[in-house]
Amino acid sequence: MSVSFDVAALPHDHRAATLAGRVMLAEGPVPVLVRDGRVLDISRTAPTTADLFDLDDPSSVAGRDLCAIEDLTVGAGPFELLSPLDLQCVKACGVTFAVSAIERVIEERARGDADQAAAIRGELEAKIGGGIRSVVPGSDDAARLKAALIEAGMWSQYLEVAIGPDAEVFTKAPVLSALGWGAEIGVRSDSSWNNPEPEVVLVANAFGKVVGATLGNDVNLRDFEGRSALLLGKAKDNNAACAVGPFVRLFDAGFGIDDVRNAELDLVIDGPEGYRLEGHSSMNQISRDPLELIRQTLSEHQYPDGFALFLGTLFAPIQDRDHAGRGFTHKVGDVVRIHSPRLGTLTNRVTTSKDAAPWNFGIRDLYRSMAARYAQAG
Incomplete structure (x- = not known):
């Protein structure tokens, strides 16, 4: 089944943007640039998007006109949109946000059982929510918070990557x-x-x-x-x-x-x-x-x-x-x-x-x- 690309999925200022992607043609996938509503095959200059991104000025690459942006499809068709x-x-x-850190600790303590999540969430939010939101990872304050959490029996491997030096x-x-x-x-x-x-x-x-x-x-x-x-x-x-x-x-x-x-x-x-x-x-x-x-x-x-x-x-x-x-x-x-x-x-x-x-x-x-x-x- 073929689904047409929805142009509303483009950035709101797409006319001023340089957009790079990939399209599957009959002969295989090619990197493309989108300009003025047209999709351009740039494979002669950049055979892959990896090659495109290595160029000093990828936005200036010339290409062969393939189709209008509205002609892109997913699932089947001559111009199938792929991952870029x-x-x-x-x-x-x-664990790069405080909320996700708390949720990872919940998963760990619940052993993957969703039925236990609500009760654990309330307990953790009360005990560590404020501290983890305000601390800078890898800082002296983070080290002190870590020591306090260890002493309170609240430490977790997820808190290590949330507030420790290593992401x-x-x-x-x-x-x-x-x-x-x-x-x-x-x-x-x-x-x-x-x-x-x-x-x-x-x-x-x-x-x-x-x-x-x-x-x-x-x-x-x-x-x-x-x-x-x-x-x-x-x-x-x-x-x-x-x-x-x-x-x-x-x-x-x-x-x-x-x-x-x-x-x-x-x-x-x-x-x-x-x-x-x-x-x-x-x-x-x-x-x-x-x-x-x-x-x-x-x-x-x-x-x-x-x-x-x-x-x-x-x-x-x-x-x-x-x-x-x-x-x-x-x-x-x-x-x-x-x-x-x-x-x-x-x-x-x-x-x-x-x-x-x-x-x-x-x-x-x-x-x-x-x-x-x-x-x-x-």
């Missing part, structure tokens, strides 16, 4: 596995407590320079991670569990890192049974500066094809859905919309990782399609 990421490693930061940085998804706007996202079929994580995603090139930003859904399984932090891989990295898009907005004179620092995110979930959940996040409440998270990701590591970094989420849904005290969890058929005015709207429908379209286009497939295009071009 290709060869970049997909990394993510966790939590993990690998979210394999190269080329991220989905884009309109695709079905997946949660494990054996998960009973899960939620979306609406986030801003920074994109860095091979030199570690941040070149732009986009939106992401870091789908999370609260029951799995709550049972054990060692299950983080199963909680985070599953088929169709990472969505990014709709486009990367490249940094320029009119949009930069300060716009990321001050970004506002809105989340709307519409369930098949008529349920609706709304949430809001403000990036100015993040506990570590976005560039500090980039620095820690690059510390003693290299990314020769660049990387994308999820910056973490303030959103932690506690609104009950079916049963009092159990909070929120996804149902198949949920439609998740993540919106930020200057980045656009990322929309995805929820299914299970088993039922989502299998990921079957890997790095070798990309290389083969590129080789075939070059051969045709002579």
Whole structure:
């Protein structure tokens, strides 16, 4: 089934923005730029978005006119919109907001059992909520708070990354596995407590320079991670569990890192049974500066094809859905919309990782399609 791209998903000032993405053609995926409502194939100059982001001035690249933005589709069609990421490693930061830190401790103490969450939430909020919101991670005040929490028997590995010197940085998804706007996202079929994580995603090139930003859904399984932090891989990295898009907005004179620092995110979930959940996040409440998270990701590591970094989420849904005290969890058929005015709207429908379209286009497939295009071009 083919779904047409909704132009309302573009940033509100998209005419002044430089937007980079990827489109699947009959011969394979190509990087594109969006200019004046037209989609331009720039693969002759930049075969991948990783190559594009390494250029001194990616916004100036010339391209072959493909189609109007309205002609893009998802699921099928001659111009199928993909995630804007290709060869970049997909990394993510966790516990970068006080609210998410408290929720991770709740998961840990509840051992992944949603029925216990409400009582634990009230206790933790009363004891550590104010302190964790005001402290600067890695500071002397944070060290004193840590000592006090240890003495009170309240310490947690999640509080370590929330207020300690080292941020939590993990690998979210394999190269080329991220989905884009309109695709079905997946949660494990054996998960009973899960939620979306609406986030801003920074994109860095091979030199570690941040070149732009986009939106992401870091789908999370609260029951799995709550049972054990060692299950983080199963909680985070599953088929169709990472969505990014709709486009990367490249940094320029009119949009930069300060716009990321001050970004506002809105989340709307519409369930098949008529349920609706709304949430809001403000990036100015993040506990570590976005560039500090980039620095820690690059510390003693290299990314020769660049990387994308999820910056973490303030959103932690506690609104009950079916049963009092159990909070929120996804149902198949949920439609998740993540919106930020200057980045656009990322929309995805929820299914299970088993039922989502299998990921079957890997790095070798990309290389083969590129080789075939070059051969045709002579």
